[in-house]
Amino acid sequence: MGRGLIGWLGPVWTIALAQLFGTSLWFSANGVAHELMAAWQLSPAALGWLTNAVQLGFIVGTLGISLSGIADRFPASRIFIVSAIAGGASNAAFAFLAAGLPVAILCRFLVGVSLAGIYPLGMKLIVSWAPHGTGAALAQLVAMLTLGTALPHLLQAGSGGLPWQAVVGASSVLAIFGALLIGWLGDGPHLPKGGRPGTRDVHAGAVLAAFRRPAFRASALGYFGHMWELYAFWTVVPLYLLQSGVAAAVPFGGASGLAFLVIAAGALGSLLGGVLSRRQGSVRVAATALALSGLCGLVFVFGWRSLPPAALLVLMVVWGAAVVADSPHFSAISAQACPPGLVGSALAIQNALGFAITVVSIAIVTSLFERWALDSAWLLLMGPMLGLLGFRPLMRDPGMLAASRQ
Numbered sequence: 046m047g048r049g050l051i052g053w054l055g056p057v058w059t060i061a062l063a064q065l066f067g068t069s070l071w072f073s074a075n076g077v078a079h080e081l082m083a084a085w086q087l088s089p090a091a092l093g094w095l096t097n098a099v100q101l102g103f104i105v106g107t108l109g110i111s112l113s114g115i116a117d118r119f120p121a122s123r124i125f126i127v128s129a130i131a132g133g134a135s136n137a138a139f140a141f142l143a144a145g146l147p148v149a150i151l152c153r154f155l156v157g158v159s160l161a162g163i164y165p166l167g168m169k170l171i172v173s174w175a176p177h178g179t180g181a182a183l184a185q186l187v188a189m190l191t192l193g194t195a196l197p198h199l200l201q202a203g204s205g206g207l208p209w210q211a212v213v214g215a216s217s218v219l220a221i222f223g224a225l226l227i228g229w230l231g232d233g234p235h236l237p238k239g240g241r242p243g244t245r246d247v248h249a250g251a252v253l254a255a256f257r258r259p260a261f262r263a264s265a266l267g268y269f270g271h272m273w274e275l276y277a278f279w280t281v282v283p284l285y286l287l288q289s290g291v292a293a294a295v296p297f298g299g300a301s302g303l304a305f306l307v308i309a310a311g312a313l314g315s316l317l318g319g320v321l322s323r324r325q326g327s328v329r330v331a332a333t334a335l336a337l338s339g340l341c342g343l344v345f346v347f348g349w350r351s352l353p354p355a356a357l358l359v360l361m362v363v364w365g366a367a368v369v370a371d372s373p374h375f376s377a378i379s380a381q382a383c384p385p386g387l388v389g390s391a392l393a394i395q396n397a398l399g400f401a402i403t404v405v406s407i408a409i410v411t412s413l414f415e416r417w418a419l420d421s422a423w424l425l426l427m428g429p430m431l432g433l434l435g436f437r438p439l440m441r442d443p444g445m446l447a448a449s450r451q
Contacts, residue, residue: 051229056174057182059230060167061189066223067129067163068193070136070156071099073216074149076197076301077209078283084209085146089284093411096280098150100404102157103164104397110161111393121166121173122232128162129224133217135159140213163223164190165393168376172388173233183373184319188312191369194279195308202298202305255391260446261382263439265395268375270432271335271368272399274342274425277406278368281414281421282307285361288418294354303358307365314366315373327374328443332436334371339429341367342422349419378439382446 051059074081074095081087081095110116115124132155139152167186175182196219200212255261283304286292292300314334322330341364349357376392383391406424413421439445 051226056230056233057171057185059226060170060174061185063125063129063223063226063230064163064167064186065189065193065196066219066226067125067132067167068160068190069196069216069219070132070193071160072096072194072279073136073156073197073213074099074139074153075280075283076199076201077212079300080201080209085149087146089414090408090412091146093280093407095146095149095153096276097404097407098153099157099160100276100400100407102154103160104157104400104404105154106158106161107165107393107397107400109158110165111390111397114390116165116169116390116393117387120232121169122227122230124162125166125170125227126224128159128166129220129227132156132159132163133220133224136220137214137217140210140217161393161396165396168380168392169388170227170230170233172380173235175233175235181319181322183377184315184322184370187369187373187376188315188319191311191315192309195305195312198283198301198305198308202302255383255387255394258382260439261379261391263436263445264375264378264382265398266435267331267335267371267432267439268379268395269399269402270428270430270435271338271371271375272402272428273406273431274338274428275368275372276400276403277410278364278425279308280407281410282361282365284411284414285419285422286358288414289349289354289357291354291358291361295358307358307361310362310365311369314368314370317366318370318374322374322377326443327377328439328446331371331374331378332433332440334367334374335429335432335436338364338367338371339426339433342426342429346420346422346426349422378446 054062075092078092082092087095110124135152135155139149139156143149143152168183171182171186197212197216200215201209204212256265283300286300286303286307292303295303297303297306318330318334341360344360345357345364348360352360379395380388380392406428410421410424413424433440
């Protein structure tokens, strides 16, 4: 049965589907945010720290697998499988064992550590199966990551009043199925197989040296600006929908249903960006998406007081589509700009630094939401502005990327 399913889906969609199931763990707590805030008396800032616990765990995990070289010493499929199972178990512990914020933060931290073996290694698996057209293939992967992020909101909207623990636990079941899919698929033929622990070619100095390459550095800086905005936006979407009155004015499953709509729009944005990248190239698509996301944020901060709820929702859906559409292309550019033997580690260290940035932006935006409400979106604008500035060398000279391959 497993082999037949893999043959029907193909390698890229198999990895993308496994990514969807595995990354449903990421925002499983945010999908039941209202229930948690009521049950545990949480403020928006405390909810932000539940999200940040995952981000911090992800940072620790990605730093560990990149600087140790684990990401390139062992088969990516094996790391993915172990991580998905561990993440599912940690998420289940959060749902059924945690009775308050301290234990919940620990469980969510462990989920983040596990996700370090799901998201970056999923990108490496894509490169190993589809080395050509990487931007379009990674767009499918990020589309599934985005749907995985939105999925807990949909589960909550359609839960029919089930306890929040059951909604969160459903994500653990999905993660285990994601591990099964990768177990049936295995690693692709287009990257070197993982070596034994102790391989000398992969070490911290070699991984960090990737940042000396101008194309990799420009891509990473663009990615860091994108990350400042992305996860903070995903965290505050339900809060913005409630505070703006959109959730009350538009009947679509309440704040949870609308949050799913806004975040899931990113999947369509990613897929559209992947199609466009075949003609326009990843550099142009990444720059356009980052600029559009910044423009949406600018319209939001100036228009939320005057725009009618329906128009505000349309704006947030477009914002949700643009805010993540650049992500696969920054990853594709970085993968092309670093040595082939360091793809897993270089992407993991880029992820680690990017997610360190999200910890700061989530903490600031959720804290300022209690004081500034929707005006806290001003802080989100910093990401696209600084990202475009850092990405400018590649925008002006895309030939830098070709030169880095020589």
